[in-house]
Amino acid sequence: MSGTSPTPGALELAAEVRSGERSARQAVEEALERVALHDPQLHAFVTVTEESALEAADGIDRAVAQGGDPGPLAGVPIALKDNLCTRGVRTTCGSRILEHWHPPYDATVVTSLRAAGAVTIGKTNMDEFAMGSSTENSAFGPTANPWDPARVPGGSSGGSAASVASGMVPLALGSDTGGSIRQPASLCGVVGMKPTYGAVSRYGLVAFASSLDQIGPFARTVRDAAALYNVICGHDPCDSTSLPDAAAVDLAALDDGVEGRRIGVLTELVDEMAPDVAAQVRRAADVLDRAGASVVEISVPEVRYGLSAYYLIAPAEASSNLARYDGVRYGLRVDAPDVARMNAATRAAGFGPEVKRRIMLGTYALSAGYYDAYYGQAQRVRTVLIEAMGRAYGEVDALLGATSPTTAFTMGAKTDDPLSMYRSDVCTIPSNLTGAPAISVPVGSGEDGLPIGVQVLVPAYGEPLVFQVARVLEDAVLSTS
Amino acid sequence: MAHVAKLARLDLTPEELDLFTGQLASVLGHAADVAALQLGDVPPTAHPQPLANVLRPDEPRPGLDRDEVLAEAPEVDDHRFKVPRIVGEAP
Numbered sequence: 001m002s003g004t005s006p007t008p009g010a011l012e013l014a015a016e017v018r019s020g021e022r023s024a025r026q027a028v029e030e031a032l033e034r035v036a037l038h039d040p041q042l043h044a045f046v047t048v049t050e051e052s053a054l055e056a057a058d059g060i061d062r063a064v065a066q067g068g069d070p071g072p073l074a075g076v077p078i079a080l081k082d083n084l085c086t087r088g089v090r091t092t093c094g095s096r097i098l099e100h101w102h103p104p105y106d107a108t109v110v111t112s113l114r115a116a117g118a119v120t121i122g123k124t125n126m127d128e129f130a131m132g133s134s135t136e137n138s139a140f141g142p143t144a145n146p147w148d149p150a151r152v153p154g155g156s157s158g159g160s161a162a163s164v165a166s167g168m169v170p171l172a173l174g175s176d177t178g179g180s181i182r183q184p185a186s187l188c189g190v191v192g193m194k195p196t197y198g199a200v201s202r203y204g205l206v207a208f209a210s211s212l213d214q215i216g217p218f219a220r221t222v223r224d225a226a227a228l229y230n231v232i233c234g235h236d237p238c239d240s241t242s243l244p245d246a247a248a249v250d251l252a253a254l255d256d257g258v259e260g261r262r263i264g265v266l267t268e269l270v271d272e273m274a275p276d277v278a279a280q281v282r283r284a285a286d287v288l289d290r291a292g293a294s295v296v297e298i299s300v301p302e303v304r305y306g307l308s309a310y311y312l313i314a315p316a317e318a319s320s321n322l323a324r325y326d327g328v329r330y331g332l333r334v335d336a337p338d339v340a341r342m343n344a345a346t347r348a349a350g351f352g353p354e355v356k357r358r359i360m361l362g363t364y365a366l367s368a369g370y371y372d373a374y375y376g377q378a379q380r381v382r383t384v385l386i387e388a389m390g391r392a393y394g395e396v397d398a399l400l401g402a403t404s405p406t407t408a409f410t411m412g413a414k415t416d417d418p419l420s421m422y423r424s425d426v427c428t429i430p431s432n433l434t435g436a437p438a439i440s441v442p443v444g445s446g447e448d449g450l451p452i453g454v455q456v457l458v459p460a461y462g463e464p465l466v467f468q469v470a471r472v473l474e475d476a477v478l479s480t481s
Numbered sequence: 482m483a484h485v486a487k488l489a490r491l492d493l494t495p496e497e498l499d500l501f502t503g504q505l506a507s508v509l510g511h512a513a514d515v516a517a518l519q520l521g522d523v524p525p526t527a528h529p530q531p532l533a534n535v536l537r538p539d540e541p542r543p544g545l546d547r548d549e550v551l552a553e554a555p556e557v558d559d560h561r562f563k564v565p566r567i568v569g570e571a572p
Contacts, residue, residue, distance in 0.1 A: 104549040197529045211528045240535040241528070308515040311508055319489060326490070328562055333555035338566045340490070348492035356491060360482070360501050361508060363489040373516055374509070379525030381515050386526060419507050435529025460530070 010076045010170040010224040014117065017075030020064055024057035024075030028119050031077035034168045035121065042144045044153075044162040046082045046092055048122040053077070056119045071117030073231060078113060079163040079172040082123040083130055084215070085204035086110055093206050094128040094138035094156075097325050097332045097350025107204020108239070109173060109215055109232045116231040124159030124172060128352045129322065130180055130208045132156050133424035136415055137354040144411075145188060147450055151408035154184030154424075157218070161188040164218045171228050172218040177208050178310050179403075179428025181216045182440040182455060186403035189442040189451030191225045191470065192218050194428075196460045197435030198243035200229075201236030209317035210241070212310075212432040222441065222470045223254055229463065249464045254471050262396040263288050263469070264298035269401025269427045269455070276446035277402045284443050284454040285400055287476040288469065298396060302388035305381045306429040311422055312365045312378035313433070318355075319362030325350060357418060386434050389459070398469050399457040402427045403440040407450035427455060436460045441470045443477050 008016075016022040032050055039045050063070040080086065083093045085103035087110075092098045106114075113120065127137035135143040135158025143158045145151040146166040153162045157174030161184035164172050174181040176194035185192025193216045200215045207213060217228035230248035263285070270281045289295040327333035327346035334349045336342040351359070365374040392399065405426060414421040431438040437460070440453035454473065458466045482502045486493045493501070547560065556563040 101553060104545045104553065198532070237537045241530065241532060243530065243532070305515050305518070308512040312512055312515070323490070327555060328564055329550075330553040331555075336565060339564050341492075342565050343490045344492040347490055351491070353497075356493065356497065357501055357504060359489045359491060360485055360493075361505055364485050364505065364509075367485065367488060374512065376525055377516055377518070377520065378512075379527060380520040380523040381518065382526040383523050384518075384520065386529070418504050419511055422508070433529070 008170070009221055010073060010219060011227055013170060014072060014074045014076050017060065018064065018070065024060040024119065025054065027075045028053050028057040028077050028121060031121050031169055038166050038168055041149060042146060042162050042166055043141055044124055044143050044159040044166065044168065045079070045122040046094070046125050046140055046159070047090055049089055049120060052089070053119050053121045056114070060117055060119070071115060072227065073113070074117035076118045076171055077121045077169045078118045079122055079124045079160055079169045080110065080120055081126055081157050081160050081172070081174045083126060083175055083206040084110060084173060085206065086120065086123065089123065091123065091206070092140070093130070094126045094140065095350065095352065095355070096139045097346070099139070099332070101331055105204060108201035108236045110204065112232050118171070118231070121169060124157070124163055126159055127156035128355050129206070129318070130156040130175055130177055131318070131354050131358050133179070133183055133421055134414065135159060135184070136411060137352060139352055142411060145408045147189065148408065150410055151450065152187070152411055154187035154404065154408065156180040158184045160218050161185055161190060161192065164188070164190045164220060170220060170224060173215055173232070174218055175205055175213055175215050176432065177212045178314060178432050179425040181218065182428045182438060182453070183404045183424060185218060185440040186442070186453030187408040187451065189453070190218055190220055191222055191439065191441055192216065193225050193229060193439040193466070194431060194437060195229060195233060195463060196243065196246065196437045198241050199233045199246035199437070199463070201239040201242050203236055203238035207321040209314040210321060211317060212314060222467055222474050223251065226251060226254060226467045249467055253464065254467055256468050257291055258288055258469055258472050259292035261293045261398065261465070261469070263293045263295045264392060264396035264399045265295060266303070266399045266401040266457070267297060267299040268301065268303040272405070273402040274406045274446070277404070277406060277452055280444050280452045281400060281402050281454050284473050287473055288400070291472045296396065298392055298399065300388050300392050302385050303430050306385060306433055307422065307426050309378040309381040309385070310425070310429040310433060311361070312374050313382065315358040315362030316365045316375045317362070319359045319366065322355070322359055382433050385430060389430065389434050389436070393459045397458070398462070398465055401455050401457065403453040403455040407446040407448055407452060431457055437463050437466050439466050439470045441473045443473055
């Protein structure tokens with residue numbers, strides 16, 4: 001991208017705003033200018049909230065002028081995936097059925113961001129209801145990859161990934177049900193992290209698959225991602241799956257390194273990947289080895305069952321969650337003489353093909369006669385995977401693997417073959433099924449010159465370590481580029 | 482497939498039914514690896530964290546603003562959501 005200077009890092013920007021060196025208004029105006037310049041090509045945003053962003057920025061500048069503390073992310077422009085509820089600001093989930101929906105409340109993360117001084121400048125494009133790996137399933141058109149507009153940015157949080165990768169904003173939030181933060185982060189060359197299930201409140205995150213969904217940060221640096229995680233994590237009484245003891249990470253310990261840490265290169269997430277991707281994982285393993293970690297090869301064959309289990313569990317939960325779009329209380333309604341026909345006509349008109357496909361798959365997997373063979377079996381496989389990963393973490397502190405099997409693919413390449421699209425999630429799904437955190441860090445590029453991220457996986461509550469390992473990898477990249 | 486569509490309250494066209502029948506067969510075919518595993522004794526996991534019976538103190542708190550909520554409804558009548566006929570034939 002060219003034409004404007006890239007955004008400074010989030011923490012750098014917040015420090016300048018807090019000290020009065022730069023105004024929040026200037027920071028937000030510059031971000032809005034970058035959006036005006038780049039977004040016509042990228043289509044990362046569904047909605048830009050210019051007016052409320054400038055108002056919020058002025059509020060922060062007044063607080064600074066009065067000697068108040070505007071928060072750790074003071075004046076930092078941020079983009080929100082359009083499945084995070086924003087009171088009075090339309091929240092579409094990339095769907096016609098919610099095209100004109102204005103939520104009557106804010107998601108807890110939105111409230112937390114405001115309290116921290118971050119300024120929401122818009123809502124980002126996504127695969128409809130977060131179902132997809134390319135952001136091509138948005139009812140409002142696809143988002144382009146900033147590195148090559150003919151390629152997808154990944155998905156489903158493709159708009160958030162592209163908004164950060166293009167420098168329009170230093171931070172964005174996404175949601176990750178099967179890899180929807182990490183895979184687009186890898187394809188767009190930014191940092192993307194999925195926290196421990198329950199570490200971040202899901203209150204106000206429009207539900208896709210409730211036992212898998214988790215909100216997490218996008219940033220250009222690991223430190224910024226950790227700072228954003230710190231703002232959004234913590235217990236929330238409004239979310240009954242919120243962990244009572246999820247803690248922020250110590251930013252001062254981010255550079256503690258990996259000396260003496262045991263890192264396992266996860267065979268299943270290396271060998272079956274594209275050669276250029278596998279090579280980058282091997283290179284990352286060498287970096288950690290040289291940094292003093294004890295690096296071993298480790299195989300967890302049960303990981304291979306993740307994809308099948310996920311594509312039964314997630315559609316099953318989705319078919320139940322999406323039953324609420326019935327044309328009664330909010331969203332689209334297509335008129336019909338009676339309620340049953342109104343429901344069916346509304347859903348037929350409001351949902352796109354991928355959402356219909358998953359509702360059909362999930363309804364089938366939950367239906368009488370098939371429930372135990374498909375959904376029940378997938379839940380047992382989930383137990384098997386959790387136990388297998390637990391055994392692996394008895395031997396190593398963290399695992400290393402690919403984030404995505406390939407670099408960004410061409411638009412349209414996988415849209416006619418759902419199974420080939422679903423395979424994009426093979427590396428990221430295990431952490432959702434186990435409820436554990438994982439991060440994707442950009443480490444280099446492939447034969448096609450497009451970004452490649454590697455993934456660091458840790459057990460639940462492993463956020464401090466996952467950021468530390470990621471910092472070592474990031475430092476190695478910075479020192480060679 | 483028509484039965485599943487009915488369960489899901491989805492009006493699908495014959496073309497959509499055809500398309501999804503093939504595509505779902507391919508996804509379920511892939512899941513055959515999982516369906517074939519002998520896992521009789523393994524307990525199912527519905528949720529990744531061991532949280533149960535999460536309760537909060539029973540204290541009154543403000544709810545959503547009624548007018549704001551109703552403003553989003555497709556049809557409202559006297560502060561209530563209005564829907565078409567539920568029972569019997571349409572006029």
